[in-house]
Amino acid sequence: MTAPLLSLRGISKSYGQITANQDVDLDVAPQSIHAILGENGAGKSTLMKLVYGVEQPDGGSVVWDGQPLSLASPAEARRQGIGMVFQHFSLFETLTVVENIQLVVPGRKADLTQRIRTLGRDFGLEVDPLAHVHALSVGERQRVEIIRCLMTNPKLLILDEPTSVLPPQSVDKLFDTLRRLRDGGVSILFISHKLEEIRSICDRATILRGGRVTGHVDPREHDAHDLARMMIGRDMPEPMPALPQSSGEKRLEIIGLDYRSDDPFAMPLSDISLTVRAGEILGIAGISGNGQSELAALISGETILPRALRDRIFMMGQDAGTLDAAARRQLGFAFVPEDRLGRGVVPEMSLVLNSLLTAHSLKLLSHGLIDKAKATAFTNACIGQYDVRTPGPDAVAGSLSGGNLQKFIIGREIMLSPKLLFVAQPTWGVDVGAASAIRRRLITLRNEGMAILVISEELEELFELCDFIQVLHHGRLSLPLVTRHTRPEEIGRYMIGAHTPSQTADQKALA
Amino acid sequence: MSTLSGAFLPTLVRREHASLAATLLAPPIALAAATVVNLGLYVLMGRDPVAVVYAMLLEPFLSWASFSEVLLKTGPLLLIAQGLAIGFRAKVFNIGAEGQFILGAIFASAIPVWFPQATGQWIWPAMLLLGTLGGALWASLTAFWRVRLNANEILVSLMLSLVAAQFLNYLLLGPWKDPDGFNFPQSVMFQYDAMVPILISGTRVNVSLLLTIALSIAAWIFMQRSFIGYKLQVGGLAPRAASYAGFNEGWAIWLSLLIGGCAAGLAGAAEVAGPLGQLQRSISTGYGYAAIIVAYLGGLHPIGIVVSALCMAVLYIGGDNAMVSASLPIAAVRVFQGSLLLAYLVAVAFVRYRLEWRRAACRSQP
Known part of the structure; x- marks a missing residue:
């Protein structure tokens, strides 16, 4: 196996008496789509915040591209080549796409517009750079967020539950984009609790439960039932049958x-x-x-x-x-x-x-x-x-x-x-x-x-x-x-x- | 290579839990801090700090005569602050208690001014009632515009206080001026039955203090136990939760302002029917504004307000003493009040937030 792009060893983080992450090991290979799978509260978001420099770990070490790394802020993470798209978008609705991007990426407007178009063409992220954000659909806004990350040429892109806001058709399009990005040399950390999605797109999966790692698997080799068991620690209850009802008042x-x-x-x-x-x-x-x-x-x-x-x-x-x-x-x-x-x-x-x-x-x-x-x-x-x-x-x-x-x-x-x-x-x-x-x-x-x-x-x-x-x-x-x-x-x-x-x-x- | 660039910068970080001890300690610490700062000021002004402390903070307790004056001052501050605190907890910011206080005094004075010959034990209770009504009416102007037009209640109530002061001037310089008063801007002296009975003989403390204490207990029950008080607090803490539960916002605004107006109006009535005995310009001495400080220093809690009203009254009486005996300027009391509020706000900020020293810039890769 090639040397991992990002490697975490023994990462821990607690807030007061609550332990959000304990002794977490994680290796992300270059050019891979890596899922972080877990229930809400399993510590997925905390772990990503540690990787992106929003928070600092209490213990453990991070190796990035062969070098030890300690991040104090997201700005530094971006300089190192780590980008993140949050679940809740941070775009100004009254500005255009290119104006939003100009706020974080230096450059002339005309150049940026051109780069947005190029990126859009290369990775299936079509969006009109001159459109106002309030007029865009949720899927398009997500594309703007991803483009904004790609502008800084990241080697690792973190996506926090990216499909939770998308209709099924847009999910396929997003996955197509992610595959193209991977083939273009970007590794992706993909946070989700939707099992089928992870099986269809991810090369590796790390499963978290209660802040600890409960498994590193290849999701394509396990069915959704297995993954769910690793995620919640027991079998899923069967759905309740709905009795046929004669229509009431x-x-x-x-x-x-x-x-x-x-x-x-x-x-x-x-x-x-x-x-x-x-x-x-x-x-x-x-x-x-x-x-x-x-x-x-x-x-x-x-x-x-x-x-x-x-x-x-x-x-x-x-x-x-x-x-x-x-x-x-x-x-x-x-x-x-x-x-x-x-x-x-x-x-x-x-x-x-x-x-x-x-x-x-x-x-x-x-x-x-x-x-x-x-x-x-x-x-x-x-x-x-x-x-x-x-x-x-x-x-x-x-x-x-x-x-x-x-x-x-x-x-x-x-x-x-x-x-x-x-x-x-x-x-x-x-x-x-x-x-x-x-x-x-x-x-x-x-x-x-x-x-x-x-x-x-x-x-x-x-x-x-x-x-x-x-x-x-x-x-x-x-x-x-x-x-x-x-x-x-x-x-x-x-x-x-x-x-x-x-x-x-x-x-x-x-x- | 590891470099550390940039300075450490303080940042306020919200605490997960505000501790009860810190909440209780904040007002006394603020009081102590304000005292130290003001004493420093007095030293810079060349006054003897020991004499000032003695006059300001000890003398009010040293004789029954001066302590009874403290109680007399406590009355209106306590009453107004209890009324305002209820509104403040509903996040309805009635800053115009001064105006409602003046209107209470004017309404109460109407009886002795128009019927100077009337006698009977009904007069002073009727005056207190009328004063309450006057304060409520003045506050209802603010409530009406707030509910009807969403006009900011802070501005409307504050500006109406100025209107109230001019209305008082007009009455005292015009129709209500005492014909035998050597052209002084004041009304006739009230008859005996228009005065609230004295509670402790030999002092000016009257029955309205009992009323104030009873109303403080009522305020405590209202805010801590009653469902209406609960609804007001929900509206203040989480307006969307109030609307989700179906608590009517307009009703809460009306109720908050009317309670504040009633309390301030009653205090104004008790002032003219008590220590003053006539309507005069000096009734407006800023009780309505000082009560805002009292309400917040007391943590908007009915029991805390009793303590803070007493402290503020000591400050008033002690400040008067210090003006005479330690020749402090007249502004000294106001400066003390202001610095007390400031110190309290800082203390409360530290109850809710803690200071964290963060690196301004980050360490680069070693």
Whole structure:
């Protein structure tokens, strides 16, 4: 084997009492695509931050290109030839592509424009250098980020969950780019928890669990099941079967809703229609930024429709569009928002006080005063039933990890025993084991007759959960597709707008 | 070869947990730091620091007469600060307590000014009620524009304080001027029944101090135990969580401003119906602004505010003493107040953040 490009030996990093990485060894060969595989919280991101110089390791050594290396900052990492594309893009939306790149790469605008075009042609990263970033799709923005990294001629490119924001068709294109980059001499560190992806593109994989390396494998020689076992340390539970249901009463109905908010950056919604009945799960697929957050706020009551738009949103048979969030909850509605900190919970407050946020209606108050004993009992029940890992009910919400916080919020909302449950991104940032527990729970609730609406970017999740799927693209919602009769590629076409609504047969009616 | 280039630069890094001990220690440390800095100033000015310390910080406690004056000053500061703190925790920044205080005084004075001959034990309670109403009305102007037009409440309430001061001037130089007052800008002296009864004979401390203590306890229950207080705090800490849970933001703004206005108005009424006994320009001595410092020094916590109000009152009385006995300039008390707030803000910053020395530039490859 040739000498590795990057070699880590015994790398450790802890934050306070939490050990994020312990004794990690990693070798990245030149011209390879190397996967870092692990659940959320396994220490993937920390490890990448150490490699990219964002953080410094507590112990261990790094050898880069045959030389020992110690990085104090990302700027130095870039000088050494290490580039990184983060999950959340750092682009200025009001500037053009070339202006964004000019901020980090020295050079004349005309030269840079030319280089962007050349790179785009060579590596399948086509993007108009003079386009404004706000007008670009998520996939194009990612290309801009990658081009910006390539401008500094890196020898190693780190990609943090690059496919989580892309529709299936764009994923193939990205993979094509990555292969071309590898063949052009760049090594790639590819962080993911999607097993099939890693099997299809990576040459090597390093698997992390609880901050330690649990295996170095060739992912093409193992099936997804093996990889999952190494990742979570046990077998994956089987998906829960959804019992066939005779359709129940309408719990949520939106009829021909057009809405344009005052915010100029918000996506206007047009002609949104959907129905969720008791005992069924409707999923809304689509890439974030296509109107998901606007639609979610309209359903939750965080955005209240003006009187002129009454009779558009019905909950439990009542016109709810003009009601505020509290009044909708009184009708039997519960909601898990996509942002947890600062929306689903108050980070500075204890879990007990965060239970009160929505569960106060469960008689946790007496004479307008908080009944601390009852609130604590509720919180303990939620922590116990939903496996929330926390020191106790008095821990502040901000100290919980994202996955545990999500379990807490989902538990709190389910314990309200709503008639209609709306969950946005149910398993974002939740580890594989907990995510499957959440999905099983949702299916159980559906079987018991709850009406559930799910917004998710993860197609696999929607296919596992939903009876029907509608796709949101550019503020428009497709007609409902029966999940059993639909292939992921079809949804993918809707996600990038390749289908026009008129081409769609009303499959729900046929079902 | 290993080179180390560049200087070490301090950076503020957010602490994962703010320790309780540090939170509790911050106000006393700020007080001590401000005291040291100000004493240094007095030395530079050529004053005797021992005499200043004695006059400022000890004398207020050394006689019952001067301590009762401290209690008298504590009343309005405590009352206003409790009201403001509730709003501040909801992140509604009512900076116009001074104006609401003036309006409270004006409303309360309406009864003795218009009915100077009236008698009966109903008069002073009615004045306190009317004063509360006046403060609330003045605050409601701010609330209305904030909710209706999203006008910044800091600016509106602050500027309305200036309007209130001019309104007071107009009344005292015009319609409400005492006809027998030798043209001084002040109202008639109030009749006996328009005065809040004295609590401790031989001093000027009156029943309103009891009221203030009772309201402090109420504020504690409201903020720590009640669901409405909880909703206000959620709105302050995480506005999006409040909107997610369906807590109405406009309602929270109205409630915060009205509570602050009521408290300040009541304090203003108690001032004219108490130590002053008439409406005069000197009622506006900056209680409304000092109460902002009191509220923050007390950590916006009802119990902490009791302590900080007492400290601030000592500073007022002690500063007066020091002006006489150690010939400090009149600005000295204001400078002390300002430096106290500054020291407190610095202390709080260190409770939440720690200083880290980082290399400005990085080591190159060896």
